[in-house]
Amino acid sequence: MRGLQESGLHVDVVPDGATALTSLRPQHLLVIVDDEVGMDPVELCRMLRSRSEVPVIVITAEDHEERVVGALEAGADDVVVVPARTRELVARARAAIRRGPEPKPEESAIEVGEVRLDPTGYVVSVDGERVEMTRKEFELLRLLMTNAGQTVPRRVLIERVWGWDSTEGKTLDTHIRRIRAKIEADPSNPARIITVRKVGYRFNRPKR
Numbered sequence: 001m002r003g004l005q006e007s008g009l010h011v012d013v014v015p016d017g018a019t020a021l022t023s024l025r026p027q028h029l030l031v032i033v034d035d036e037v038g039m040d041p042v043e044l045c046r047m048l049r050s051r052s053e054v055p056v057i058v059i060t061a062e063d064h065e066e067r068v069v070g071a072l073e074a075g076a077d078d079v080v081v082v083p084a085r086t087r088e089l090v091a092r093a094r095a096a097i098r099r100g101p102e103p104k105p106e107e108s109a110i111e112v113g114e115v116r117l118d119p120t121g122y123v124v125s126v127d128g129e130r131v132e133m134t135r136k137e138f139e140l141l142r143l144l145m146t147n148a149g150q151t152v153p154r155r156v157l158i159e160r161v162w163g164w165d166s167t168e169g170k171t172l173d174t175h176i177r178r179i180r181a182k183i184e185a186d187p188s189n190p191a192r193i194i195t196v197r198k199v200g201y202r203f204n205r206p207k208r
Contacts, residue, residue: 003086049075055096113206
């Protein structure tokens with residue numbers, strides 16, 4: 001990574017894949033994954049992609065089609081097989097950053113009752129226990145918690161989270177069921193995410 005630093009890029013080095021997942025922030029412009037991450041780099045790439053749109057480059061010593069295709073299908077933006085020339089890696093990194101989304105400003109954590117959502121690390125916890133969520137589940141929960149106490153129409157939830165207009169809503173309902181299974185004490189009788197018939201969903205504020 002010295003070549004990247006010498007090229008003027010600020011580089012944060014973490015020891016393993018688990019740390020990379022917890023350290024990922026909206027301000028990061030690029031993630032580079034190598035074979036020394038302590039887990040399957042392809043699986044790590046898939047987990048990163050479920051949480052963020054940040055560009056991902058996978059560096060691997062396994063120069064065969066299955067590894068390269070697997071990484072790309074898992075969401076990698078590029079795959080570099082070592083040994084790689086420093087200038088080439090820097091050029092690929094800069095190209096991935098240019099194609100990537102604009103970095104987002106730091107956001108404050110949202111807390112409603114025992115549920116805490118931290119946008120900076122894509123972390124959700126209930127009663128202090130971390131809950132794993134996909135990126136769509138996270139974005140949906142964030143929208144509901146941001147508007148806690150108010151009913152958010154189905155159309156708004158779909159447009160804001162999926163970016164398309166639909167009156168069917170089966171995808172929305174499936175994601176709500178999955179979120180309830182993760183944050184509700186009794187998902188069949190939810191107390192946090194309430195269905196408002198023919199309108200949408202509401203994240204309840206706890207009664208004082």
